[in-house]
Amino acid sequence: MSRSRKLHRLSNPDANERRAQRMLFRHLRDDTNANRGRMARRVRELQLLLEMDPIEFEQLIARLMESMGMKVELTARSKDGGVDVRGIDSDPFRGGNVIVQVKRYRDTVTPSVVRDLFGTLQHDRAATKAVLVTTSKFGPSSHQFVSGKPITLINGSELVGLLKHHGFHEMFAPAYASAVDDPAGGSAAGAPAIEVAAEPARLLLHWTGEEEYDIAALVCQGNRALSDDHLVFYNNASTPDGSVRLVTGYDDANA
Template identity: 85%
Template sequence: MSRSRKLHRLGNPDTDERRAQRMLFRHLRDDSNANRGRMTRRVHELQLLLAMDPVAFEQLIARLMEAMGMKVELTARSRDGGVDVRGIDTDPFRGGNVIVQVKRYRDTVTPSAVRDLYGTLQHDQAATKAVLVTTSRFGPSSHQFVTGKPITLINGAELVGLLKHHGFHEVFAAAGSGAAAGGAAGDLPPVEVAAEPARLLLHWTGEQEYDIAALVCRGNRALSDEHLVFYNNGSTPDGSVRLVTGYGDANACLMVDFDALPAEADRLVIVAAADTENHPGSTMGDFAGPALILEPGADQASAVVHLADGAPSNTAMRLGRFDRDSAEDWDLTPALAGYPGGLRQAVVAYGLEVDDA
């Protein structure tokens, strides 16, 4: 395999458009008063979920899965074997039989609960993947454990975001006034609020499938092999960047907790690549009308950046990079570059070794 680091440039937006795009993304950190207001609302939203009847909560997760396009079956509580909901994801590329466990917790979910779900998955002859949903959060060891395994972890902030994204706003109607179901929010114990991740969505036109990848870097070097997130490694060790599915109006989606990125990281690089393994001969030539959409969460407005089309001479394409500045803001630069050698060439360009074998 060629180890060439030469980057073949594609067209870049003009200076005025690039400046406007950078300004769109300069709102990942907000003033403390606005942030406190959002955190208060998120506490109330999670308290509403915690106050739900357990069966009603499981039914809500089942309805959410149906809204995401799955065929769903609630399991009998007396013989669920640790599984609360079963679903069939009919997506022809990423689908499968899904088992879901829900935990209405106020504190961090223990790693043992994650390991137990993995054991359930291994002994379930029908299931191909598992999802653990909680109203609280997961620690770094849990995220590290599921790396490379067909398990998805959804924390409380992400659950609220998914419910709102799929139209379940009525669930949180009382949160605006601070009242939780059955009484005032202050009557419930404190809730440990997970960090609000940003959703980085990638859209393109046409039916050709492409993979999205992210490299967590210091300068132009990835921190480690584990800090390359792609179809074969769905999360960084700390869970700060994760590849997720379930956003029906997006071709691909990354969850990014910018505040949780490693302290030594100052750059996040986003790459799209043709699936040459399953579709030999495919290129970036059909990567038409691409756009990056940032949904920062916490009810902030989305930001959209339109990018140049791909070229048939390349099999991977760098879409842009987020850079951390001295004020701890993350700014996007739509720095486009093509890689004839595909994702491998992109990985090598950022200092990672690739085993040709």
């Protein structure tokens, strides 16, 4: 089928296709409402981390590392060299000497911070890998920079997930209490805005019949595409940072 006929069919769907579209939009609406509640809760959880004393927050990260089976040492603040916590992981597969830098930020961590940590790693003879932990998020440039390097970036959403997974649920109890006081999910009066890293989302497209359609996604900033590499389609299945990916095949999409 020619592309013009495909476009005509997309703009003039039959009854079955219209029904499928209505079901898709209903699922998207339900997912949006659920995501709104999760995001509001995550803002409250991150607000609790941001209200912590800086030293207390570093100690929390050290305790998290200990709960993961690592031997941990907090560095002296006057001589940390950009390193807040050091850990030794004795696991025979993933183990090594880890240096950790903690950023209790509200705004996106700049790529220069990531590059500085890589420089610290290169000059640290004992360290084999580095981890940068933040309460905010990282931009595409930071993810591109660490690709192939022994550096792990942990954003605010991932940090909350790790803390919960390793038994730190109680520290987030006030966030759940405020949800009861404020069912709409609004933040506390006067509380500063927080950038929350988006949770993974999946859009599943499925149709019946013999026709085949080319699915594409264009990642933009404002009304301009970020680059040619940010056009995701059959011949370019992922953005450079992997944040948007095309998975073909119904079975693969549900994997």
